[in-house]
Amino acid sequence: MRVQCAWCEEEKAVQTTNTAFWELPDGTRSIEITDVPCVSCSACGISYQEEEVIEEIETQLLLIDTKILSVTTSYDELLKMPRLLKRNYFKF
Numbered sequence: 096m097r098v099q100c101a102w103c104e105e106e107k108a109v110q111t112t113n114t115a116f117w118e119l120p121d122g123t124r125s126i127e128i129t130d131v132p133c134v135s136c137s138a139c140g141i142s143y144q145e146e147e148v149i150e151e152i153e154t155q156l157l158l159i160d161t162k163i164l165s166v167t168t169s170y171d172e173l174l175k176m177p178r179l180l181k182r183n184y185f186k187f
C-alpha cells in the first residue's frame with residue numbers, strides 16, 4: 096500500500112516496520128522497540144512512525160510496569176504486556 100510521505104509529500108512511501116528507540120515516560124532510560132509499524136519513503140529516505148502508532152506506544156508505556164521491560168522488545172510484545180490497574184497508576 097502506497098501512502099503519502101508526511102515530509103516530502105511524495106506518494107512513494109510504503110507501510111513497513113522498523114526499529115525505534117523510545118525514551119520511557121519517566122525518562123529513566125530508553126528501550127529499543129523492534130518491528131514498529133512505520134512509513135518509509137524512498138523519495139526522501141525518511142522512516143517515521145505515524146501519530147496513532149506513537150500514541151499507542153506512549154499510552155502503553157504509561158500503563159504497563161516499565162521496570163520489567165527488557166532493553167529490546169518487539170512492538171507486538173509491548174502491546175501484549177498486561178496493563179496495571181488505573182488505581183496503581185500514580186503509585187511509585
Ligand SMILES: [Zn+2]
Pocket residue numbers: 100101102103104105108136137138139140141
Ligand atoms: Zn518523503
